[in-house]
Each structure stands twice: as structure tokens, then as C-alpha cells.
Amino acid sequence: MSEKKAFITKAQAEEIVKQYPTPFHLYDEAGIRENARALNKAFSWNKGFREYFAVKATPTPRILQILKEEGCGTDCSSLTELMMSEVCGFTGQEIMFSSNETPAEEYIYAEKLHATINLDDITHIDYLENALGYIPERICCRYNPGGVFQLGDSKEGFQVMDNPGDAKYGMTHEQIIDAYKILLSKGAKEFGIHSFLASNTISNDYYPALARILFELAVELKEKTGAHIKFINLSGGVGVPYRPEQSTNDIAVIGEGVRKAYEEVLVPAGMDDVEIYTELGRFMLAPYGALITTAIHEKHTYKEYIGVDACAANLMRPAIYGAYHHITVLGKEDQPCDHKYDVVGSLCENSDKFAIDRMLPEIERGDILFIHDTGAHGFSMGYNYNGKLRSAEILLKEDGSTEMIRRAETTKDYFATFDFTGLFDDK
Numbered sequence: 141m142s143e144k145k146a147f148i149t150k151a152q153a154e155e156i157v158k159q160y161p162t163p164f165h166l167y168d169e170a171g172i173r174e175n176a177r178a179l180n181k182a183f184s185w186n187k188g189f190r191e192y193f194a195v196k197a198t199p200t201p202r203i204l205q206i207l208k209e210e211g212c213g214t215d216c217s218s219l220t221e222l223m224m225s226e227v228c229g230f231t232g233q234e235i236m237f238s239s240n241e242t243p244a245e246e247y248i249y250a251e252k253l254h255a256t257i258n259l260d261d262i263t264h265i266d267y268l269e270n271a272l273g274y275i276p277e278r279i280c281c282r283y284n285p286g287g288v289f290q291l292g293d294s295k296e297g298f299q300v301m302d303n304p305g306d307a308k309y310g311m312t313h314e315q316i317i318d319a320y321k322i323l324l325s326k327g328a329k330e331f332g333i334h335s336f337l338a339s340n341t342i343s344n345d346y347y348p349a350l351a352r353i354l355f356e357l358a359v360e361l362k363e364k365t366g367a368h369i370k371f372i373n374l375s376g377g378v379g380v381p382y383r384p385e386q387s388t389n390d391i392a393v394i395g396e397g398v399r400k401a402y403e404e405v406l407v408p409a410g411m412d413d414v415e416i417y418t419e420l421g422r423f424m425l426a427p428y429g430a431l432i433t434t435a436i437h438e439k440h441t442y443k444e445y446i447g448v449d450a451c452a453a454n455l456m457r458p459a460i461y462g463a464y465h466h467i468t469v470l471g472k473e474d475q476p477c478d479h480k481y482d483v484v485g486s487l488c489e490n491s492d493k494f495a496i497d498r499m500l501p502e503i504e505r506g507d508i509l510f511i512h513d514t515g516a517h518g519f520s521m522g523y524n525y526n527g528k529l530r531s532a533e534i535l536l537k538e539d540g541s542t543e544m545i546r547r548a549e550t551t552k553d554y555f556a557t558f559d560f561t562g563l564f565d566d567k
């Protein structure tokens with residue numbers, strides 16, 4: 141069972157909303173740092189270990205800087221994510237470029253930063269060589285073992301990510317062996333293997349099981365091609381308990397499980413210098429972010445509705461995946477959950493519901509709601525449908541003070557791609 145406790149009190153929320161109107165995403169710096177340290181500790185047995193934070197989960201420079209201070213690199217999959225990494229001070233091997241269906245100019249930009257390029261397909265070798273004029277000495281290939289990958293309770297995850305056999309990513313077993321041979325012949329010297337098999341796994345067994353598959357592949361690749369395998373990238377996919385009845389992954393147990401596979405597979409093959417990388421997004425940030433929103437309407441029709449000032453444009457996961465996000469009504473933590481509500485946003489889309497038939501304490505207009513676990517794939521999946529504006533992002537610092545780390549969009553931002561910007565100067 142995970143403990144679903146808001147990381148702020150009602151009194152703190154009331155102070156914060158005086159300065160920053162709802163809705164906004166709030167991040168807990170102390171929680172982010174503590175979790176990053178626990179991850180690094182869990183893998184400290186591996187000399188070259190590095191977490192490359194998946195920027196797409198929370199593309200916010202101040203968050204990236206905090207993670208950089210904790211020793212993380214970045215995992216990028218687009219031009220702007222590369223640019224953001226660059227301005228945040230990440231360079232060279234601190235940047236992983238794990239993209240797919242990648243335009244040539246993005247490969248060129250990644251190479252300019254000396255990022256490590258992760259190829260999603262065997263045909264991308266030629267594509268990359270055409271784009272750059274050469275193949276970089278350090279290169280990674282993404283592997284997809286195909287078939288079905290089943291592990292514990294990851295039902296919700298499979299909505300985000302199909303089974304390997306149905307997923308668009310990565311090379312087949314045969315292709316990755318050929319890819320290594322081709323890359324070697326084109327001058328590559330240091331190789332990595334990357335794979336992402338399941339998303340949001342609530343299981344301490346996912347990484348160890350994936351690691352074993354990749355370690356065995358690494359031994360085979362070394363034997364068949366002679367390539368120097370420098371690193372193995374376990375990618376993302378370690379999940380968080382969105383629901384209170386789910387258990388929390390124990391990163392120390394996960395790290396230990398990967399170590400066991402390492403010692404059983406890689407060490408006997410003489411490959412005891414392989415570096416382990418991760419590309420976690422959700423695990424690094426989701427629990428340390430919340431969408432703070434105010435109840436502004438209540439409606440009694442065939443059901444009981446609470447209308448809030450946030451909408452799916454601020455947090456899309458419930459609308460597109462039917463994802464569960466726990467809700468705490470601040471100040472009513474100890475009251476009985478004896479009211480059944482749909483908590484809804486203002487989009488002209490009936491899927492714009494943060495909760496359906498959720499048992500909650502009685503909600504009054506003006507109550508502040510803390511929607512849990514929005515720190516990853518929350519703000520970042522935001523959009524402008526219905527002309528909605530993206531919210532601000534606020535950092536709750538370790539000393540309890542707050543800092544606005546991204547301002548809310550204004551109507552001027554919304555209209556900035558039209559050619560009548562001047563009309564909105566006073567708005």
C-alpha cells in the first residue's frame with residue numbers, strides 16, 4: 141500500500157495561491173532530491189552508473205538543473221529537448237538521444253552536442269551516416285525482443301506501451317547483430333544497448349528481468365561481433381503507485397536485482413566494466429508533482445459533479461488513458477469519503493474528468509484540490525485545445541519557500557503565432 145499524502149497542507153496551499161492563482165503544477169524539491177539519491181545509491185555498485193532523466197516527462201529547466209545537481213544526465217527525443225539540455229549545462233556524454241523516426245537535423249544537433257545517439261532501427265545507420273557524413277565512435281542500438289512481455293500488475297502501463305511485438309520501437313534480434321557489424325565496419329568503437337519493454341511497471345522484477353535479457357544479448361553481441369560493449373541502458377518504465385492500493389517500487393531491491401543479473405551473466409563473460417544507465421521519467425518525478433486546482437462549480441444532475449479550474453489540457457492522462465490520479469481535498473484529509481463525485485474540467489469533451497464516481501469528502505466551492513502524481517507526463521502532455529492556456533509551474537523548495545519556475549501562458553502567448561501580436565499588448 142502506498143501512502144497517498146499530499147506534500148503540502150491546506151494552510152501552505154492557501155499561502156501559495158495568494159501569490160499564484162490556481163491551477164498550477166507544484167513540485168516538491170526535497171522529494172525529488174531524496175528519490176534521486178536513493179536511485180544513485182541503489183546502483184552505486186556500478187562504477188559508471190548514470191540516470192538520464194527522460195526530459196519529455198517534465199521538460200522544465202529548473203527541474204533539470206536539480207537533477208543535474210544530483211548527478212543525472214538527460215534523455216532527449218527531440219530538437220527542443222536537446223536545446224533545453226544544452227542551456228541547462230548538459231554536454232557530451234551527459235545527453236542520451238533516444239529518439240525514433242528522427243529528422244536528420246535532430247541527429248546533426250545531437251552530434252553537435254556530442255550526445256550519445258541511440259539508433260531505433262537498422263536502416264537508421266545509413267540515414268545517420270548521410271546526415272553526419274560519418275558514424276560517431278560511440279553509438280547505441282535499441283533492441284526489441286518482440287513477443288509478449290508480462291510482468292506483475294502493469295495493466296495500465298500497457299495502455300501507454302504495447303507489448304514488445306506490437307511496439308514500433310527497436311530492432312529485432314537478428315537486426316541488432318547485423319547493425320553492430322555494420323557500425324563496426326563504419327568506425328564505431330564504443331557500443332551501447334537500449335531497450336524499453338513495459339511502461340509504469342509496479343514490480344521490483346521489471347529491471348532485473350530486462351537487465352538479464354540485455355546482459356545475455358550483450359554477451360552474444362560481443363562473441364558474434366567483437367564489439368566493445370560500453371553500456372547497457374535499461375531505459376524507463378519503473379512505475380509509481382498512482383492508486384493507494386498499489387505498492388511502491390523499492391529502488392534498493394531493484395538495484396540489487398540488477399546487480400545479481402550482472403554478476404551472473406556479465407562478470408563470468410569477462411564484461412565487468414559495462415556501465416548501467418537508466419532513463420527514468422515517471423519514477424523520478426511523478427510523485428513529486430501535483431496539480432493544484434480550485435473547485436469553482438458544483439452541479440447536481442444525473443450525477444454529482446465538481447467543476448474545477450484545471451482541465452485535461454493541464455493533465456491529459458485521465459482523459460486519454462483513463463488513468464487514475466488520486467485526489468486529496470486539502471484540509472479535509474481526515475473527513476470521511478462519503479460523497480461520490482465526478483471531478484471535471486471545462487473542456488467541451490466529455491472525457492475531461494479527473495475522477496469518475498470517486499468517493500471523496502464533501503467538496504465546497506473554494507476548496508483546493510491536490511491531484512497527485514502529476515510530476516511526470518503531467519504538464520508536459522499539456523495542450524491548447526479549446527484555447528486553454530498552459531498553467532504555471534511552481535517549485536516548493538527545500539526551505540519551504542516557493543519559486544515560479546515557469547509562468548502561466550497568457551493570451552498573448554496563445555496568439556503569438558498569428559501576425560497580429562500588437563493587438564494584445566495590454567493583456
Ligand SMILES: *Cc1c(COP(=O)(O)O)cnc(C)c1O
Pocket residue numbers: 194196197215217238239336339340375376377378419420421422423516
Ligand atoms: C518515455 C521514455 C522514457 C521514460 O519513461 P518513463 O515511463 O517515464 O520512465 C525513457 N526512455 C525513452 C526512450 C522514452 O521514450
